[in-house]
Amino acid sequence: MAASGEVQDLRLVNLVKSFGDFTAVDDLTLTIPGGSFFALLGPSGCGKTTTLRMVAGLEAPTSGNILLGDTDITNEKPYKRYVNTVFQSYALFPHLDIFENVAFGLRRRGIKDVSGPVNEMLDLVQLGPMARRKPAQLSGGQQQRVAVARALINEPGVLLLDEPLGALDLKLRRQMQIELKRIQTEVGTTFVHVTHDQEEAMTMADTVAVMNKGRIEQMGAPVDIYDLPKTAFVANFLGQSNSVAGTVQGRSGDDLIVGAPGGSYNVPAARSTRQEGAILLGVRPEKLSIATAGSSAAVPDRHNRATGKVTDASFTGVSTQYLVMTTWGDEWTVFEQNRSVDLLQPGDEVVIHWAPEYTFGLDVPSGE
Amino acid sequence: MPALAPVAGGTKVPSGAGVQRRARTAYLLLIPGIAWLGLFFVVPLVSLFFTSLQAPTGTPGVYQPGFEVANYVTAISDYWPQFIRSFIYSGIATVLALVIAYPLAYFIAFRAGKWRALLLVLVVAPFFASFLLRTYAWRTILADEGFITTTLNALHLLPDNRILNTPIAVIAGLTYNFLPFMILPLYAALERIDPRLIEAAGDLYSSPFTGFRKVVWPLSLPGVVAGTLLTFIPASGDYINATLLGSPQDRMVGNAIQTNFLQFRDYPVASALSFIMMAIILTLVFVYIRRAGTEDLV
Ligand SMILES: Nc1ncnc2c1ncn2[C@@H]1O[C@H](COP(=O)(O)OP(=O)(O)OP(=O)(O)O)[C@@H](O)[C@H]1O
Ligand SMILES: [Mg+2]
Numbered sequence: 161m162a163a164s165g166e167v168q169d170l171r172l173v174n175l176v177k178s179f180g181d182f183t184a185v186d187d188l189t190l191t192i193p194g195g196s197f198f199a200l201l202g203p204s205g206c207g208k209t210t211t212l213r214m215v216a217g218l219e220a221p222t223s224g225n226i227l228l229g230d231t232d233i234t235n236e237k238p239y240k241r242y243v244n245t246v247f248q249s250y251a252l253f254p255h256l257d258i259f260e261n262v263a264f265g266l267r268r269r270g271i272k273d274v275s276g277p278v279n280e281m282l283d284l285v286q287l288g289p290m291a292r293r294k295p296a297q298l299s300g301g302q303q304q305r306v307a308v309a310r311a312l313i314n315e316p317g318v319l320l321l322d323e324p325l326g327a328l329d330l331k332l333r334r335q336m337q338i339e340l341k342r343i344q345t346e347v348g349t350t351f352v353h354v355t356h357d358q359e360e361a362m363t364m365a366d367t368v369a370v371m372n373k374g375r376i377e378q379m380g381a382p383v384d385i386y387d388l389p390k391t392a393f394v395a396n397f398l399g400q401s402n403s404v405a406g407t408v409q410g411r412s413g414d415d416l417i418v419g420a421p422g423g424s425y426n427v428p429a430a431r432s433t434r435q436e437g438a439i440l441l442g443v444r445p446e447k448l449s450i451a452t453a454g455s456s457a458a459v460p461d462r463h464n465r466a467t468g469k470v471t472d473a474s475f476t477g478v479s480t481q482y483l484v485m486t487t488w489g490d491e492w493t494v495f496e497q498n499r500s501v502d503l504l505q506p507g508d509e510v511v512i513h514w515a516p517e518y519t520f521g522l523d524v525p526s527g528e
Numbered sequence: 529m530p531a532l533a534p535v536a537g538g539t540k541v542p543s544g545a546g547v548q549r550r551a552r553t554a555y556l557l558l559i560p561g562i563a564w565l566g567l568f569f570v571v572p573l574v575s576l577f578f579t580s581l582q583a584p585t586g587t588p589g590v591y592q593p594g595f596e597v598a599n600y601v602t603a604i605s606d607y608w609p610q611f612i613r614s615f616i617y618s619g620i621a622t623v624l625a626l627v628i629a630y631p632l633a634y635f636i637a638f639r640a641g642k643w644r645a646l647l648l649v650l651v652v653a654p655f656f657a658s659f660l661l662r663t664y665a666w667r668t669i670l671a672d673e674g675f676i677t678t679t680l681n682a683l684h685l686l687p688d689n690r691i692l693n694t695p696i697a698v699i700a701g702l703t704y705n706f707l708p709f710m711i712l713p714l715y716a717a718l719e720r721i722d723p724r725l726i727e728a729a730g731d732l733y734s735s736p737f738t739g740f741r742k743v744v745w746p747l748s749l750p751g752v753v754a755g756t757l758l759t760f761i762p763a764s765g766d767y768i769n770a771t772l773l774g775s776p777q778d779r780m781v782g783n784a785i786q787t788n789f790l791q792f793r794d795y796p797v798a799s800a801l802s803f804i805m806m807a808i809i810l811t812l813v814f815v816y817i818r819r820a821g822t823e824d825l826v
Contacts, residue, residue: 218727238730239739251728255746264742265732310732 168229421488432521717751
């Protein structure tokens with residue numbers, strides 16, 4: 161269709177956007193490989209929408225460049241860009257019916273026979289029977305699917321999706337996630353998907369970038385970021401983490417020895433952003449094992465361990481989530497698979513332990 | 529209605545009696561409005577209708593009840609040029625007002641930022657001076673020795689070498705006087721359009737002009753319809769502009785009604801003129817609204 165041939169990389173170079181003296185996007189540099197499913201993940205107000213708007217051409221960057229392939233599109237008019245957007249607020253045309261909304265981009269490009277592709281697209285988003293309704297006559301989730309269809313039908317080089325599934329119920333959301341992923345694989349378009357749902361980002365994307373306060377904190381494959389977060393923000397934003405602050409006291413082989421309130425811990429030097437001085441140790445809740453204080457002898461010697469008291473146990477079927485108050489007064493979370501029926505009770509003295517290679521070492525965030 | 533159990537959260541579904549009481553309150557609140565309309569709209573209208581059918585008694589200015597359809601015949605045969613002029617002048621004034629008002633309303637709605645409130649006040653500012661006074665002021669502005677006329681004459685742009693006492697002056701006066709009635713509804717309609725729709729159109733390969741044509745213009749149509757009606761209807765019935773700015777050859781229906789009422793004291797013909805005018809405008813408005821299809825919009 162509008163395809164200019166092969167799928168091209170999208171590159172943002174030193175991109176800055178300021179509103180007055182507030183910097184919404186702060187020196188962003190990243191490359192989104194052509195044909196990839198890229199998720200931009202971050203808390204509300206961190207600059208995700210602003211970034212997308214600059215790529216779409218709806219907002220002029222304060223400085224920096226946007227490149228599609230080797231072409232600098234920083235100053236290209238939005239209607240000439242080979243980019244389409246699914247708006248966070250849908251922005252459907254209220255005076256046009258669903259069919260005409262979806263056909264809008266095709267018609268503007270002078271395509272005469274639109275009914276085939278439009279109906280196909282409407283079937284894809286399961287809105288075929290609603291083609292002649294006005295947007296106001298649809299539910300929020302249906303409107304959202306129209307917004308997706310309206311952008312996708314143009315088969316752009318880059319599709320920008322600003323929380324396109326936010327209004328859908330869980331079932332439909334899963335369905336649309338699979339659908340979007342399938343379409344993306346099929347058409348090979350680069351998808352830049354903004355979301356603050358970390359699970360959505362991890363299940364759908366090839367690459368996830370975690371954004372905070374206008375900057376990319378970390379970027380990589382979901383598995384890698386989850387396994388080895390590089391900042392305390394990422395460790396807590398993407399999944400849950402337990403952490404304890406300490407000081408590097410020495411080395412033992414490939415491990416750093418860290419002294420912390422609960423005792424001494426090992427962390428592989430390769431998994432730590434710091435090799436000396438103050439350090440924040442972290443470990444994911446599902447990597448922890450929990451045992452009664454009495455059976456601590458059974459804990460493997462090489463394991464890191466912390467002791468504490470169970471404050472809460474919530475049974476969720478597959479697993480049990482324990483909250484444990486550590487001896488130094490932090491609350492840790494432990495996910496334990498329900499392999500036995502003997503659950504620990506609040507008040508039980510326990511020992512938490514884990515293999516050192518699950519640990520990660522981070523810079524101590526300022527202000528902590 | 530059977531008794532309903534309170535729904536969750538403790539809120540009660542209003543009982544049948546409650547609903548009825550609320551409906552009655554609504555009707556009670558309508559009474560002042562209906563009374564006002566009945567007294568000051570329906571009663572004069574009916575009285576005007578009977579006047580339009582009154583027969584002469586022989587004494588000038590005194591009439592008796594009757595069924596003189598001839599009044600209507602006189603009204604049309606004697607004053608058809610005034611009717612035609614009324615609709616041509618007010619039609620042109622309406623189009624001019626739309627052309628002038630649309631960009632202005634667009635600017636105020638989308639671009640004015642913090643100046644928006646001030647600009648809206650400026651739009652209605654002329655209302656602080658009397659209509660008559662403002663129209664008199666136009667006599668000075670368009671006067672033969674005035675700056676505008678002399679400048680245009682120097683450029684040989686005026687067929688009659690003057691503006692005052694020509695149809696141009698009448699149309700200019702009508703356009704000026706009814707412009708706020710065009711701007712305000714247009715502004716109200718444009719202001720309701722989500723600017724993100726314009727962005728979406730741009731994102732979907734519309735140049736700014738196409739985006740305007742396909743999104744902004746259709747969404748602003750209710751304002752266009754309201755504005756053109758609010759301009760056209762009073763402009764077509766106006767007589768001040770024709771009196772003060774036009775020559776005796778530029779008189780409109782309003783002038784004919786006025787002279788018949790006040791000078792000739794021919795109340796039946798004046799009333800017949802009013803009724804014919806009303807009938808024509810109602811027909812035009814009806815056709816116009818049907819064509820514009822406003823009920824399909826938004
Ligand atoms: N036009 C503007 N003028 C001033 N500040 C703005 C403007 N647009 C955005 N901002 C600010 O820039 C920051 C980033 O906004 P942005 O819309 O990109 O957030 P976001 O990451 O998309 O958040 P969310 O997840 O809530 O949609 C916010 O603090 C916002 O208040
Ligand atoms: Mg956003």
